[in-house]
């Protein structure tokens with residue numbers, strides 16, 4: 001374990017840039033803390049935090065200069081690894097036929113700074129679905145293969161976080177090259193850093209650091225412990241798959257359908273949702289056509305449209321599909337839950353529908369003996 005004084009964080013960014021990485025990290029933008037290109041630590045949200053609750057997100061000043069003093073961004077890293085809009089190929093008219101031109105986009109080598117433990121779990125879920133299963137998405141694989149991950153253990157839980165219930169945080173335990181805990185004590189601002197890979201250890205060696213003392217290690221442990229005790233939400237996951245399988249026809253689905261706008265926000269912000277559609281477009285001359293892959297959502301009627309109509313025409317059936325997939329059928333399909341407890345779907349739902357409340361409502365409606 002090493003100690004990096006906060007003034008040396010810039011050195012980490014410089015080393016990664018010099019090694020050819022496109023460095024992405026937290027910045028202020030769009031009235032929120034979002035992920036964007038980072039070449040200076042001065043562009044990070046210095047001294048800012050977020051306040052999150054159902055349907056509500058606010059930026060707020062902290063009374064210190066923390067760089068990672070917020071919980072989770074509305075953005076997740078899928079924005080970079082699984083772009084919401086991607087041109088797959090173009091075709092040009094060539095006499096009476098078309099010539100297909102495949103995309104030859106140069107894929108950057110990404111370095112992500114500030115990845116929370118819940119998001120590491122989300123990346124590992126998308127790895128399983130998009131790269132390590134029966135079928136591989138070559139676009140995801142080419143973006144993911146050289147990613148350098150700097151995890152940051154959470155020093156503050158958001159009002160909608162429930163990673164402790166999902167066993168996905170707040171401390172990063174795998175899937176990182178470097179992991180850091182930010183510590184601010186009176187006038188001192190530093191990071192406890194740990195390498196998770198050989199490459200991470202090599203990069204750590206290049207940054208000015210000292211060996212961590214017992215006291216500094218305990219300070220970092222206390223921060224993570226406090227965070228785990230501050231979760232804004234919690235979810236009882238006991239036999240959760242069976243809970244959903246028993247309740248396909250529960251009246252709660254009608255209740256939630258009256259509130260849900262089918263806006264799809266929850267699926268857009270979710271770091272594990274991966275559904276897409278294919279769109280073919282042509283220009284007015286008919287000389288040029290393109291095929292695009294776009295992020296889609298099980299909340300749209302078009303998503304389940306086949307000949308003759310949509311399989312899930314009602315909002316009730318679409319909400320039930322989403323939450324049942326996240327928390328139950330995902331387990332059968334991929335061996336893990338599809339939810340990592342990041343809370344984004346609760347914060348960014350315009351009518352504050354809360355996945356933890358919906359689970360609790362189903363549970364409470366059953367006799368105690370069946371729960």
Ligand code: SF4
Nearest residue numbers: 270339340342343345
């Ligand atoms: S379902 Fe909601 S809480 Fe769970 S991972 Fe997705 S956005 Fe986060």
Ligand code: SF4
Nearest residue numbers: 260261263264266349
């Ligand atoms: S649950 Fe909320 S965010 Fe999701 S589709 Fe319904 S209204 Fe939109």
